Amino acid sequence: xxxxxxxxxxxxxxxxxxxxxxxxxxxxxxxxxxxxxxxxxxxxxxxxxxxxxxxxxxxxxxxxxxxxxxxxxxxxxxxxxxxxxxxxxxxxxxxxxxxxxxxxxxxxxxxxxxxxxxxx
Amino acid sequence: xxxxxxxxxxxxxxxxxxxxxxxxxxxxxxxxxxxxxxxxxxxxxxxxxxxxxxxxxxxxxxxxxxxxxxxxxxxxxxxxxxxxxxxxxxxxxxxxxxxxxxxxxxxxxxxxxxxxxxxxxxxxxxxxxxxxxxxxxxxxxxxxxxxxxxxxxxxxxxxxxxxxxxxxxxxxxxxxxxxxxxxxxxxxxxxxxxxxxxxxxxxxxxxxxxxxxxxxxxxxxxxxxxxxxxxxxxxxxxxxxxxxxxxxxxxxxxxxxxxxxxxxxxxxxxxxxxxxxxxxxxxxxxxxxxxxxxxxxxxxxxxxxxxxxxxxxxxxxxxxxxxxxxxxxxxxxxxxxxxxxxxxxxxxxxxxxxxxxxxxxxxxxxxxxxxxxxxxxxxxxxxxxxxxxxxxxxxxxxxxxxxxxxxxxxxxxxxxxxxxxxxxxxxxxxxxxxxxxxxxxxxxxxxxxxxxxxxxxxxxxxxxxxxxxxxxxxxxxxxxxxxxxxxxxxxxxxxxx
Numbered sequence: 001x002x003x004x005x006x007x008x009x010x011x012x013x014x015x016x017x018x019x020x021x022x023x024x025x026x027x028x029x030x031x032x033x034x035x036x037x038x039x040x041x042x043x044x045x046x047x048x049x050x051x052x053x054x055x056x057x058x059x060x061x062x063x064x065x066x067x068x069x070x071x072x073x074x075x076x077x078x079x080x081x082x083x084x085x086x087x088x089x090x091x092x093x094x095x096x097x098x099x100x101x102x103x104x105x106x107x108x109x110x111x112x113x114x115x116x117x118x119x120x
Numbered sequence: 121x122x123x124x125x126x127x128x129x130x131x132x133x134x135x136x137x138x139x140x141x142x143x144x145x146x147x148x149x150x151x152x153x154x155x156x157x158x159x160x161x162x163x164x165x166x167x168x169x170x171x172x173x174x175x176x177x178x179x180x181x182x183x184x185x186x187x188x189x190x191x192x193x194x195x196x197x198x199x200x201x202x203x204x205x206x207x208x209x210x211x212x213x214x215x216x217x218x219x220x221x222x223x224x225x226x227x228x229x230x231x232x233x234x235x236x237x238x239x240x241x242x243x244x245x246x247x248x249x250x251x252x253x254x255x256x257x258x259x260x261x262x263x264x265x266x267x268x269x270x271x272x273x274x275x276x277x278x279x280x281x282x283x284x285x286x287x288x289x290x291x292x293x294x295x296x297x298x299x300x301x302x303x304x305x306x307x308x309x310x311x312x313x314x315x316x317x318x319x320x321x322x323x324x325x326x327x328x329x330x331x332x333x334x335x336x337x338x339x340x341x342x343x344x345x346x347x348x349x350x351x352x353x354x355x356x357x358x359x360x361x362x363x364x365x366x367x368x369x370x371x372x373x374x375x376x377x378x379x380x381x382x383x384x385x386x387x388x389x390x391x392x393x394x395x396x397x398x399x400x401x402x403x404x405x406x407x408x409x410x411x412x413x414x415x416x417x418x419x420x421x422x423x424x425x426x427x428x429x430x431x432x433x434x435x436x437x438x439x440x441x442x443x444x445x446x447x448x449x450x451x452x453x454x455x456x457x458x459x460x461x462x463x464x465x466x467x468x469x470x471x472x473x474x475x476x477x478x479x480x481x482x483x484x485x486x487x488x489x490x491x492x493x494x495x496x497x498x499x500x501x502x503x504x505x506x507x508x509x510x511x512x513x514x515x516x517x518x519x520x521x522x523x524x525x526x527x528x529x530x531x532x533x534x535x536x537x538x539x540x541x542x543x544x545x546x547x548x549x550x551x552x553x554x555x556x557x558x559x560x561x562x563x564x565x566x567x568x569x570x571x572x573x574x575x576x577x578x579x580x581x582x583x584x585x586x587x588x589x590x591x592x593x594x595x596x597x598x599x600x601x602x603x604x605x606x607x608x609x610x611x612x613x614x615x616x617x
Contacts, residue, residue: 106141113148 139169147229281359299335462524
């Protein structure tokens with residue numbers, strides 16, 4: 001249990017820093033609002049229209065597909081860690097990973113052909 | 121060559137997986153010419169693969185019980201029987217999908233792939249004895265159901281069904297995981313049979329066992345749509361396209377019953393002679409009998425109010441699962457054999473019911489019960505088939521539904537659970553009410569009943585032969601059920617549970 005005290009310390013420091021900074025900015029920082037400063041930020045240009053617009057689903061698609069293939073990448077790591085040891089026993093470990101990648105490749109070819117990666 | 125032998129033993133699952141992959145690949149490659157969007161090629165490949173998987177599964181019924189992959193999968197006659205039922209249900213739902221008007225031709229390849237992958241997940245669920253593999257298979261079956269339920273993108277009912285199933289499934293998954301971890305803590309292993317050895321060798325705190333059992337029971341109830349978690353099932357059956365409703369009601373229930381057997385018989389019971397005895401301080405049969413009684417009653421009572429055909433069948437499926445669940449607390453060989461037999465009959469009969477209902481709803485464009493009016497005068501074959509399936513669901517002799525239910529009721533009475541048998545008998549009669557009212561609609565000769573004309577979806581030879589394949593066991597097994605019952609009893613005796 002005592003091995004976890006550094007974790008507790010880290011948590012405490014993180015919470016402390018963020019709380020202290022927020023308190024300081026609220027109570028100690030200067031408060032001189034004017035109209036330009038309080039307007040909505042849109043990369044420095046005057047804001048165009050309101051923010052209530054439907055967001056296209058293509059952002060979600062890209063994010064989810066990235067997540068899937070990233071998780072596939074995560075599965076590579078433990079395989080790579082034991083690869084060398086098992087290569088000496090039998091070369092089959094490489095073939096196993098080929099099967100895994102081939103299965104996910106079928107999925108990739110599927111989304112490619114269905115146009116899920118088209119941006120427009 | 122240990123690995124090759126293991127691969128040979130899971131040949132049905134491998135075939136299912138190959139079918140899914142090939143279906144996906146054929147689906148994306150056959151769209152070179154946009155005008156040629158006929159899904160015949162994809163349907164052909166999907167059905168061919170599924171038939172191959174069925175053949176492999178039937179051949180594997182004779183395998184000796186073994187545990188493979190570091191004791192993660194258990195291949196025994198009972199699990200192979202359940203897999204055969206699942207693959208058969210997959211074939212019929214894929215056929216339904218090919219004939220469905222609710223699903224666009226270009227989307228059928230995805231439908232078949234998802235159905236086959238769902239069936240694969242459920243097959244692994246039926247034979248998994250390692251909790252992590254069981255969890256993974258449960259998830260695989262669940263996630264394909266979420267996507268399938270929301271398949272009709274333009275329909276808000278379908279999206280609603282998908283979202284409801286997703287949120288409900290996520291909740292049950294979380295609780296399932298916590299339950300698994302609790303059992304791991306007390307059993308010191310993820311393997312189900314090792315956990316049972318631990319639980320039977322030392323007395324564990326009852327409260328702890330109840331919490332663990334309760335959490336895993338939540339996952340079971342989510343898959344089977346029984347008492348505390350049956351609320352969303354009729355919405356899903358109504359909103360999803362018909363092939364998916366059929367898949368969700370039938371395959372999900374078969375896999376769920378296999379899961380129930382693993383949970384109740386494998387973990388929390390010790391093996392006696394010709395029966396399994398529950399742990400001394402842990403009376404799980406009480407919970408299961410109470411849940412079965414309540415599920416039956418709720419399913420039958422709520423079905424009386426329904427005006428939507430698919431919702432009505434959804435509630436009737438909930439009641440049927442209640443009947444099936446009655447046989448599990450009676451954990452004798454005869455009881456479990458009765459459950460397995462009834463599972464097979466439930467599978468065939470419910471598939472048949474959904475098959476005809478899909479034809480009627482697609483042709484009429486609506487889902488009210490009144491679309492059944494005069495069906496038998498317009499289409500005699502489909503009308504009579506629907507009546508046979510409904511009578512079998514109602515449990516009338518000489519159809520197979522009666523045989524299954526009689527066996528289950530018999531073992532319940534033999535084990536002296538008299539109050540449960542009275543509840544079941546009352547529900548049997550309650551169920552008759554709405555089944556007979558549907559049959560009355562089918563035979564109705566009101567003015568305007570025959571005005572609809574014959575079903576536009578029924579001129580298909582494949583549809584008629586599929587109905588014949590489903591009708592045959594319903595009629596024949598109702599009179600001559602001995603071979604199947606003996607086979608099930610023998611396989612139950614052979615497994616090393």
